[in-house]
Amino acid sequence: MNTMKSSPPRRLRIRHALTALVHTALLLCAPAVGQAAEPFPGTQPLTMEGDLAAQLVGGIDRYLxxxxxxxxxxxxxxxxxxxSSPEALLKSIQTTAETNRVRLRHILGVVDKREPVTMRFVAPVGTxxxxxxxxxxxxxxxxxxxVAWNVFRGVEGEGLLLVPDGESRADIIAVPDCDWTPEQVVGLVPGVSAEQQFARRLAExxxxxxxxALLDRGDRFAGNPGVRSVKQSQRETLWxxxxxxxxxxxxYEIQKLLAAADWLAQQSQISNLKSQIGIIGYxxxxxxxxxxxxxxxxFLAVGVCGAFGLSQRHPELxxxxxxxSLLERFGDAEVAAMxxxxxxxxxxxxxxxxxxxxQGGGAPGRLWRPALTDVQREFERLEALVQAPPRSQPGxxxxxxxxxxxxxxxxxTLSWLLNRLRGQAPLPSDSRTSPQATGPLPDATARAKRQYLQLLEDTQQLMxxxxxxxxxxxxxxxxxxxxGFTNSFGSYRDHFRDEIVGMIPKAALPPNPRSRxxxxxxxxxxxxxxxxxxxxxxxxxxxxMPAGLKPGERRPVVVCQLGLDGSPRVVA
Incomplete structure (x- = not known):
């Protein structure tokens, strides 16, 4: 792995580690020098050659x-x-799932209280x-x-609502990839093949x-539109x-889905029907x-297409x-267990x-199709985690x-999803018949810009x-x-160390100081x-250090921290 081009979170972790480790080096070595006339008595000669700062980063990379x-x-x-029993196993799964949901909500930022949701029509006005x-x-x-629906603080979800002519068999949120528009996955406009229009097929x-609608990976709005544009994904700008x-x-986008589920559940309650909500995405x-x-x-049934099996290579995404801190508790198997x-x-x-x-100042990363063996390995971890019955077992x-x-x-996949929601409910054969537009379609570009600016403005409001x-x-x-402050700030220090900086484990090796x-x-x-x-x-x-220090003489230690891409030789 090329550490010098790794993503900022990885590099920031390394930076924090460097800060702590160099600080340790200075504090441990300073007394030894002052206690003798010769340089660093009790230390071994330093024989390492080359760029030690680069070697340090490379070593931390391998360690991570x-x-x-x-x-x-x-x-x-x-x-x-x-x-001890199937009942005890199920209870322990549910108990740990709820505990870990609290953590997952926190690290994803799904922490804001949603408003009572109202779904409204937003069809453009024609001639x-x-x-x-x-x-x-x-x-x-x-x-x-x-349609559009409110979430919180001026943030709204937008998209398409497909309503059956008769009674609904189930309510499903169908989430396309962020580079697909709702109109494409429904079949109103070109761009997604008929076989991949899973939202249309569920409506049929x-x-x-x-x-x-999700915010795409492009850079049309990246930065602050009208003020300064940047050549990076607008999803990265929001990140x-x-x-x-x-x-x-x-x-943010999960909150939009949960607000949509709020509305669907509300509609079932109004109609005195049992809520049967599923969700599927690509x-x-x-x-x-x-x-x-x-x-x-x-969500009684969940479909995950084109997303499972990448968590173990998270730094490459x-x-x-x-x-x-996602991978501390949550690989794909653990998320699935919930x-x-x-x-x-x-x-x-x-x-x-x-x-x-x-090249444009953004962070490098990629998405790819993992090997089937990688997906199978993670799925088998899931099966072991929940002690799933054999795959041959019906239901x-x-x-x-x-x-x-x-x-x-x-x-x-769609048939399985329907069966989980409504029992034996076969998926009709694909008509491959695209819906016909009966009115002007939404402006997808304007909608994407609205979605981007709403989220960007919310981050600034939070600031x-x-x-x-x-x-x-x-x-x-x-x-x-x-x-009083000294006695009360211990928990704040712990929070800063564990939840903000993120410390690596304590040293596992003797210091073995070397110097020159x-x-x-x-x-x-x-x-x-x-x-x-x-x-x-x-x-x-x-x-x-000053030359000529007398044995036992004490001097204050000042730590000078270099920049992220610098070297100790620059500041020393």
Whole structure:
């Protein structure tokens, strides 16, 4: 892995580690120098050659790769299982799932209270005003409407609502990949093949289907439109703006899906019907459906297409999928475990492919179709985690579909989803009949810009209100006296260390200090100092001290921290 071009979260982790390790090196080595006339008595000669700063970063990179590979083995402490009986197992699964949902909501930024939701029609007005209706399309047995719904603080969801002519067999939120528009996955406009129009097929099966619009991976609006544009994905721009406020683009869009579920559940209650809500998505939409299904038990069946099996290679993904501390507790298997015993079907078919480079100042990352063996391995971890029955057992709540590389929302997947929601409910044969537009279609570009600006503005509103949020957070600290503050800030220090900075484990190796004098000028001496920390990980810095210190003489230690891409030699 090329560490120098890794994503900012990875590099920031390395930066924090460097800060702590160099600080340790300085503090440990300073007393030894002052106690003797000769340089660093008791240390071994430093014989390492080359760019030590680059070697340090490379070593930390290898160390983190090992931690990543071993992460699944350390998650068991967050997912205890009681196996004395099937009932005890189910109870332990549900208990740990609820505990871990709290954590997953927090790190995704799904923390804001949603408003009571209102769904409204937003069809454009055509040239013949007298003939305008909310309907904008019609297909075999269903009608299509453009809708919007409120979430919170001026953030809205937008998309298409497909309503059956008769009684709805089920309510399903069908989430396309972010580079597909709702109109494409419904079949109103070109761009998605008929076989991949899973929202249309579910509507033809008699379901009420809500198709939300997502923000695409392009850079049309990246930056601040009208002020400054940047050549990076607009999803990355939102990630950068929201991350500092404890939110993520994924979290914002999950909130839109949950608000949509609020409305669907509300409609079932009004009609005195049992709520039967399912969710299915592809690509970015598949990931959103996956997380939403894990967080909200109202989704009785969850379909994940083109998204499962990538978590173990999280650092290679685009930065807008980055979630703080995700892999500490949550691989794909653990997220899926929170969906059981409800229904989950995973489809290994088409996956979106995208490559982001750092040429425009953005973070490098990519999306790809994982090997079937990788998906199977993660699915088998899931089966072991929940002690799933054999795959041959009828009515099993977990299913893995091996679809073709060009399939997204295959007939097998859709049939399984319908059966979980409504029993034996076969999927009708594909009519391949696209709905016909009966009115002007929404302006997809204008809608995308609205969605982007709403989320960007919300991050800025959170920033403006952060003073009051911090005041609430710090209210338990005693600022009246030094002693009072000292006695009350321990939990805040722990929070900063564990939840903000993120510290690597304590040193596993003896320090084994090595040093060498690298310059002496103007009454000062500079020493390169290296201490062992972990295999492949060492602390490196330059200790600058006055010449001629007497034995036992004490001087204050000042730590000078270099920049992210700098070197200790620059500041020493």
């Amino acid at each position: 790769d090992r931690l990543l590979a071993d992460a699944p083995n350390h998650r068991t402490r967050w997912w205890p299982r009681e196996t 013949n005003v007298a003939q305008n209706t909310a309907e904008l399309g019609r297909g075999p047995g269903y009608r299509v409407y453009a 099966a008699g379901c009420r289907v809500l198709v939300p 950068r703006a929201s991350y500092e406020m404890g939110r993520t683009p994924l979290g 690509g970015e939409g598949g990931l959103l459906a996956f997380y939403a299904g894990a967080l909200d038990t109202r 685009p930065i807008y999928r980055n979630v703080w 969906i059981t015993p409800r229904g989950l079907i995973v489809e290994h078919g088409q996956y979106p492919e995208a490559t982001h480079t750092d 099993r709540a977990l299913e893995l579909v091996e679809a073709q590389p060009d399939e997204a929302g295959s007939a097998v 403006r209100e952060s003073e009051y949020t911090r005041r609430e957070f710090w209210k338990k600290a005693d600022f009246k006296t030094l002693a 004098l690298i310059y002496e000028t103007n009454g000062i001496r500079g020493y390169e100092v290296v201490l062992d920390v972990h295999p492949d990980v060492f602390a490196y810095g330059i200790l600058v």
